[in-house]
Amino acid sequence: MPAAEDQPAASPARSARRQQTESAILEAALDVFAMHGFRGTTLDQIAERAGMSKPNLLYYFPSKEDVHARLLGDLLDHWLAPLRGIDPGGEPVEEILRYVRRKLAMSHDYPRESRLFAGEIIAGAPRISGFLTDGLRPLVDETVALIQGWIAQGRLAAVDPVQLLFSIWALTQHHADFAAQIEIVAPGDRAGDAGAFLDQMYRRLLTP
Amino acid sequence: MPAAEDQPAASPARSARRQQTESAILEAALDVFAMHGFRGTTLDQIAERAGMSKPNLLYYFPSKEDVHARLLGDLLDHWLAPLRGIDPGGEPVEEILRYVRRKLAMSHDYPRESRLFAGEIIAGAPRISGFLTDGLRPLVDETVALIQGWIAQGRLAAVDPVQLLFSIWALTQHHADFAAQIEIVAPGDRAGDAGAFLDQMYRRLLTP
DNA sequence: GTCTATAATCGGATAGAC
DNA sequence: GTCTATCCGATTATAGAC
Numbered sequence: 001m002p003a004a005e006d007q008p009a010a011s012p013a014r015s016a017r018r019q020q021t022e023s024a025i026l027e028a029a030l031d032v033f034a035m036h037g038f039r040g041t042t043l044d045q046i047a048e049r050a051g052m053s054k055p056n057l058l059y060y061f062p063s064k065e066d067v068h069a070r071l072l073g074d075l076l077d078h079w080l081a082p083l084r085g086i087d088p089g090g091e092p093v094e095e096i097l098r099y100v101r102r103k104l105a106m107s108h109d110y111p112r113e114s115r116l117f118a119g120e121i122i123a124g125a126p127r128i129s130g131f132l133t134d135g136l137r138p139l140v141d142e143t144v145a146l147i148q149g150w151i152a153q154g155r156l157a158a159v160d161p162v163q164l165l166f167s168i169w170a171l172t173q174h175h176a177d178f179a180a181q182i183e184i185v186a187p188g189d190r191a192g193d194a195g196a197f198l199d200q201m202y203r204r205l206l207t208p
Numbered sequence: 209m210p211a212a213e214d215q216p217a218a219s220p221a222r223s224a225r226r227q228q229t230e231s232a233i234l235e236a237a238l239d240v241f242a243m244h245g246f247r248g249t250t251l252d253q254i255a256e257r258a259g260m261s262k263p264n265l266l267y268y269f270p271s272k273e274d275v276h277a278r279l280l281g282d283l284l285d286h287w288l289a290p291l292r293g294i295d296p297g298g299e300p301v302e303e304i305l306r307y308v309r310r311k312l313a314m315s316h317d318y319p320r321e322s323r324l325f326a327g328e329i330i331a332g333a334p335r336i337s338g339f340l341t342d343g344l345r346p347l348v349d350e351t352v353a354l355i356q357g358w359i360a361q362g363r364l365a366a367v368d369p370v371q372l373l374f375s376i377w378a379l380t381q382h383h384a385d386f387a388a389q390i391e392i393v394a395p396g397d398r399a400g401d402a403g404a405f406l407d408q409m410y411r412r413l414l415t416p
Numbered sequence: 417g418t419c420t421a422t423a424a425t426c427g428g429a430t431a432g433a434c
Numbered sequence: 435g436t437c438t439a440t441c442c443g444a445t446t447a448t449a450g451a452c
Binding site: 417418419420421422423424425426427428429430431432433434 | 435436437438439440441442443444445446447448449450451452
């Protein structure tokens with residue numbers, strides 16, 4: 001198959017250039033979608049921020065829906081990693097604290113992705129209900145069972161496991177989703193403060 | 209002044225009817241604005257949900273902006289009440305717990321208002337930065353000072369007061385803002401669970 | 417690959433009849 | 435007060451030149 005063999009090697013420059021342009025578009029689109037949601041975002045805004053014309057943007061992505069779907073897909077691929085990283089063989093309190101830290105780090109490093117997710121949920125999760133049902137929920141069920149086991153063994157204080165997970169999501173994502181409010185009420189970098197507070201809070205709550 | 213005296217009494221039915229229609233519009237608008245934000249919402253959606261034509265809606269409110277401003281104004285009028293309700297003369301731990309309960313009750317009873325607020329913050333708080341700066345921030349400063357005093361007196365465990373307030377906002381509003389996710393991951397009414405969990409969490413954190 | 421021009425539709429707001 | 439008809443700018447997407 002000479003044709004198929006040539007394809008990747010024949011145009012490495014073009015492929016790299018294409019990927020670069022796509023990245024620029026996705027970067028710009030993430031800014032706007034995260035702020036205004038799918039319906040509140042216009043292709044003009046994305047194109048201007050990406051430094052190109054609207055028709056040119058549509059040369060790389062067939063439609064507005066496609067740009068959004070790509071961002072959401074990339075995001076969801078990484079969304080569950082911290083929860084999956086809880087080690088059933090580890091020390092319970094430390095495993096939960098490690099999860100909290102990883103989740104907080106994700107919110108700190110990818111605030112726009114967090115806001116994109118939040119906006120989808122607030123809008124009723126029309127595009128990610130499948131992910132929530134098939135991806136998140138089974139993993140939550142699994143983790144809840146794990147935590148219940150730890151509690152039964154007396155290695156973790158008796159707390160509602162479902163509410164525990166909700167609280168971790170709320171507390172970590174808040175710093176990304178409500179950044180605009182935080183910046184006004186208490187300006188300055190409070191990432192360290194948040195980490196220390198959550199560590200203190202969950203240690204007191206969970207230590208048997 | 210017979211004219212001015214007549215005005216209110218002369219058309220009580222018309223005024224009542226007008227208020228009723230306005231309420232129907234605001235009710236419908238809250239549904240849509242809370243889900244899709246200002247830019248993602250159309251007057252057609254609001255009008256249809258309110259059971260009237262778009263021009264008729266615009267007879268009651270001059271513009272889309274006015275409908276939104278009215279909802280936001282009504283919301284912000286009540287937003288700070290729970291925080292203002294903290295009694296400096298009360299027992300510290302119980303006062304904080306009472307604040308948490310009131311805030312949670314507000315999220316439970318007015319979830320759309322919570323989502324409207326969240327959407328504004330995610331969008332960069334373009335329409336409520338004045339409220340955050342002039343209304344919320346001074347009250348936060350005041351409350352932080354109060355909490356620091358309680359801690360200095362040894363009546364409250366040593367925690368970061370700013371982070372404490374952020375955590376309360378995050379945990380209580382989460383149940384309204386992320387209701388769609390909660391409903392999928394753990395269906396059913398968990399209002400009681402949430403209240404018990406928060407009570408347990410903050411009691412352990414704050415008891416000296 | 418990138419652009420200008422444009423089609424087709426949507427959305428906020430107005431005019432004017434009833 | 436409520437409606438139909440309509441204006442007009444905004445928005446998604448396409449056509450076609452370069």
